[in-house]
Amino acid sequence: MALTQDAVLAGLKEIVEEVAGIPAASIEMGKNFTTDLDVDSLSMVEVVVAAEERFGVKIPDDKVTELATVGDAVNFIVSASA
Amino acid sequence: MKSLEGSNSRIVSVGAYRPARAVPNSEIIDRIESTDEWIRQRTGIESRNFARPDESVIDMALAAAKIAVERSKLSIEQIDTVIVATITYPFQTPSAATALVAALGNPQAAAFDISAACAGFCYGVGMAHDFIKSGTSQNVLVIGVEKLSDFTNPDDRATSFIFADGAGAVVISASKEVGISPTVWGSDAQSRDAIVMEPSWIELRGEIDGDKWPDIKQQGQTVFRWASFAMSKAAKRILEKAGVSASELAAFIPHQANIRIIETMAKEIELPDSVIIADDIRTSGNTSAASIPLAMDALLTKHPEAGGGLALLIGYGAGLVYAGQVVQLPPAWNS
Numbered sequence: 352m353a354l355t356q357d358a359v360l361a362g363l364k365e366i367v368e369e370v371a372g373i374p375a376a377s378i379e380m381g382k383n384f385t386t387d388l389d390v391d392s393l394s395m396v397e398v399v400v401a402a403e404e405r406f407g408v409k410i411p412d413d414k415v416t417e418l419a420t421v422g423d424a425v426n427f428i429v430s431a432s433a
Numbered sequence: 434m435k436s437l438e439g440s441n442s443r444i445v446s447v448g449a450y451r452p453a454r455a456v457p458n459s460e461i462i463d464r465i466e467s468t469d470e471w472i473r474q475r476t477g478i479e480s481r482n483f484a485r486p487d488e489s490v491i492d493m494a495l496a497a498a499k500i501a502v503e504r505s506k507l508s509i510e511q512i513d514t515v516i517v518a519t520i521t522y523p524f525q526t527p528s529a530a531t532a533l534v535a536a537l538g539n540p541q542a543a544a545f546d547i548s549a550a551c552a553g554f555c556y557g558v559g560m561a562h563d564f565i566k567s568g569t570s571q572n573v574l575v576i577g578v579e580k581l582s583d584f585t586n587p588d589d590r591a592t593s594f595i596f597a598d599g600a601g602a603v604v605i606s607a608s609k610e611v612g613i614s615p616t617v618w619g620s621d622a623q624s625r626d627a628i629v630m631e632p633s634w635i636e637l638r639g640e641i642d643g644d645k646w647p648d649i650k651q652q653g654q655t656v657f658r659w660a661s662f663a664m665s666k667a668a669k670r671i672l673e674k675a676g677v678s679a680s681e682l683a684a685f686i687p688h689q690a691n692i693r694i695i696e697t698m699a700k701e702i703e704l705p706d707s708v709i710i711a712d713d714i715r716t717s718g719n720t721s722a723a724s725i726p727l728a729m730d731a732l733l734t735k736h737p738e739a740g741g742g743l744a745l746l747i748g749y750g751a752g753l754v755y756a757g758q759v760v761q762l763p764p765a766w767n768s
Contacts, residue, residue: 391474391475392475392653392654393475393653393654393657393691393693395654396654396657396658396661397661397697399658400658400661400662412652412654412655412658415654416654
């Protein structure tokens with residue numbers, strides 16, 4: 352069953368807070384991982400691996416660079432879970 | 434046909450050679466428009482050592498090997514096998530190992546090189562153990578040595594601050610006790626492109642210039658993911674195969690590729706705080722095959738009390754390939 356956008360966003364907020372130490376409250380759909388949240392390329396890999404485990408989806412390496420915003424990641428995970 | 438009776442083995446000594454010239458991040462950053470802080474944050478590296486232009490792979494290997502042999506209390510004639518792990522010896526043949534045994538004054542020893550990049554040292558340790566176990570060898574010298582400054586593009590923003598030079602060596606001898614666990618090894622050759630040194634020598638025929646020189650290139654995110662997560666699983670398999678729990682370890686000495694990979698692995702393996710984690714990457718950079726013996730030497734220098742304790746070793750790199758084992762550390766020479 353496909354995950355809802357709200358459920359994925361909530362889970363992703365927890366992951367980003369845990370991996371990169373960014374308060375969940377400041378993580379929104381429109382925020383850019385690099386320029387707004389200061390998540391560097393290696394932390395992004397940790398976020399992706401944690402998200403794969405949590406949501407049971409595969410996020411290939413070549414997709415990771417395309418996930419610029421929190422919304423990009425949420426939408427990718429939602430469609431990958433469908 | 435006869436079969437020989439082999440025995441267990443252990444690392445009896447370690448030796449290291451670091452080139453004299455320390456190169457801080459400040460010397461690297463201008464060509465790649467980076468900062469000291471950026472490099473430290475991504476890799477943990479503060480400084481690394483580069484060999485002199487006239488200082489060769491063999492010079493560095495010889496220096497480390499002499500220290501290891503001296504600390505082993507063996508004579509050079511008693512070393513019957515020499516394995517050199519390197520990807521930067523600039524001759525196809527004869528091998529670096531034969532140059533080394535000639536320079537050591539023992540030109541009769543079995544000698545060969547292995548190409549397993551940053552996993553090379555652990556491949557060598559595994560082979561040394563198996564040679565002794567099968568009765569083929571008695572005393573094996575395993576050396577990891579690299580002069581990566583010859584094969585790194587100083588303008589490459591993905592690699593120029595990572596790689597460095599140095600040599601580390603161990604002597605592995607027959608022993609009554611189990612001092613080296615069975616090796617866990619393998620590859621993920623579908624990711625051969627993740628770390629490469631190219632172009633090939635054939636492509637260079639007749640047209641060597643700066644742009645064509647083979648240098649090392651790396652896909653950082655792909656390698657980070659594989660190293661941090663797949664290698665943590667491999668590390669757990671090593672412990673399981675050795676029958677050793679994480680709490681029994683005195684030290685964790687992984688390939689020194691990046692402090693963040695090391696920290697992620699330590700977390701994934703759930704190492705208790707009592708385990709000393711090698712962090713030679715901070716001042717030595719990534720010296721590929723040389724990094725584990727260099728880190729072992731640094732760790733025993735700083736923590737002589739870890740001598741004789743158990744250490745988890747794991748090497749991983751271009752191929753992608755990996756190997757690792759639990760070893761009993763040699764006694765510290767300074768305790």
